[in-house]
Amino acid sequence: MSVPIFLLLAVLTVASALVIVIHRNPIYSALGLVSTLFLMALLFVGLEAHMVAVLQIIIYAGAIVVLFLFVIMLLNLQVEERETVSRPLIGAAVAGGLALGLLVLLGIGLTPLAPPAPVQPGYGGTQPLAERLFTAYLLPFELTSLLLLVAIVGAVVVGKRQA
Amino acid sequence: MGVTPISWYLALSGVLFAIGTVGVLTRRNLIVIFMAIELLLNAVNLSFVALARSLGSMDGQVIVFFVLAVAAAEAAVGLAILLQLYRLRETLNADEVTTLRW
Numbered sequence: 001m002s003v004p005i006f007l008l009l010a011v012l013t014v015a016s017a018l019v020i021v022i023h024r025n026p027i028y029s030a031l032g033l034v035s036t037l038f039l040m041a042l043l044f045v046g047l048e049a050h051m052v053a054v055l056q057i058i059i060y061a062g063a064i065v066v067l068f069l070f071v072i073m074l075l076n077l078q079v080e081e082r083e084t085v086s087r088p089l090i091g092a093a094v095a096g097g098l099a100l101g102l103l104v105l106l107g108i109g110l111t112p113l114a115p116p117a118p119v120q121p122g123y124g125g126t127q128p129l130a131e132r133l134f135t136a137y138l139l140p141f142e143l144t145s146l147l148l149l150v151a152i153v154g155a156v157v158v159g160k161r162q163a
Numbered sequence: 164m165g166v167t168p169i170s171w172y173l174a175l176s177g178v179l180f181a182i183g184t185v186g187v188l189t190r191r192n193l194i195v196i197f198m199a200i201e202l203l204l205n206a207v208n209l210s211f212v213a214l215a216r217s218l219g220s221m222d223g224q225v226i227v228f229f230v231l232a233v234a235a236a237e238a239a240v241g242l243a244i245l246l247q248l249y250r251l252r253e254t255l256n257a258d259e260v261t262t263l264r265w
Contacts, residue, residue: 001166001167002165002167003165006171010171014178014179014182017179017183017202020195020198020199021182021183026192026194026198029194029195033198033201036179036202036205040209043172043175043209043212044212048216049215049216049224051224052208052212052224052228055227055228056208059234059235063235064201067238067242068238071194071242071245071246072194074246075249089188089189090189093184093189094185094189096184096185097181097182097188098181100177100180100181101177101180105178108170108173108174109170113169113217116217116219117217117219119216119219120219123219124224128221129221129225131221132225133228136222136225137229140229144229144232148232148236150236151237152239154239154243155240161250
């Protein structure tokens with residue numbers, strides 16, 4: 001991905017992430033989440049992770065955010081009560097966030113990183129991903145299916161009305 | 164203009180992680196806290212994909228696949244808990260739900 005396109009995407013991503021964190025109305029936060037996830041899928045395409053980008057849009061932007069919006073609308077939350085966090089606490093959190101960001105940037109700046117290796121044809125497609133998934137990562141893959149089953153049962157049991 | 168260096172992607176990932184952390188610390192609405200956690204997971208995903216590209220290996224992308232699955236499970240169970248909490252307490256403010264606080 002060329003530098004100007006990356007910078008444009010990066011600025012837009014950071015802006016929509018800020019919308020999630022700052023906006024008072026949770027519906028706007030959810031829409032900021034959708035746009036952040038879409039922009040990140042574009043960044044994934046720039047990193048030649050095509051399959052992951054498609055999965056990101058289908059699972060995250062398609063399924064998870066819809067779940068969020070369902071809950072927000074079900075609970076009728078569009079009028080948000082005032083946030084009760086005190087001002088010094090917000091200042092401390094923002095200072096901590098800035099310190100964290102600077103620390104990460106410092107670490108990245110100090111770490112020499114080899115230029116990206118040339119990739120084989122088909123890198124990031126369905127086939128190489130599936131090959132890794134069903135050979136080296138077979139056990140975690142099966143455990144993931146178990147995790148999802150437990151999550152489904154748990155969500156139903158927790159979510160149903162007590163008799 | 165050449166290709167964007169991998170470290171820029173890592174820097175963007177770090178900035179997004181910091182924004183998500185500030186969100187978790189400052190917001191009191193539990194749904195928004197949840198969204199900030201999703202943002203944290205995604206920032207880490209970006210790191211994984213960028214480093215996978217840097218090493219020319221697919222393993223990082225496979226990990227992202229697992230992170231997606233875990234995030235889906237977490238969202239399903241977490242939102243069910245939030246629904247039940249709202250039924251019981253009529254609030255989603257993290258400061259008013261302190262029964263488990265020591």
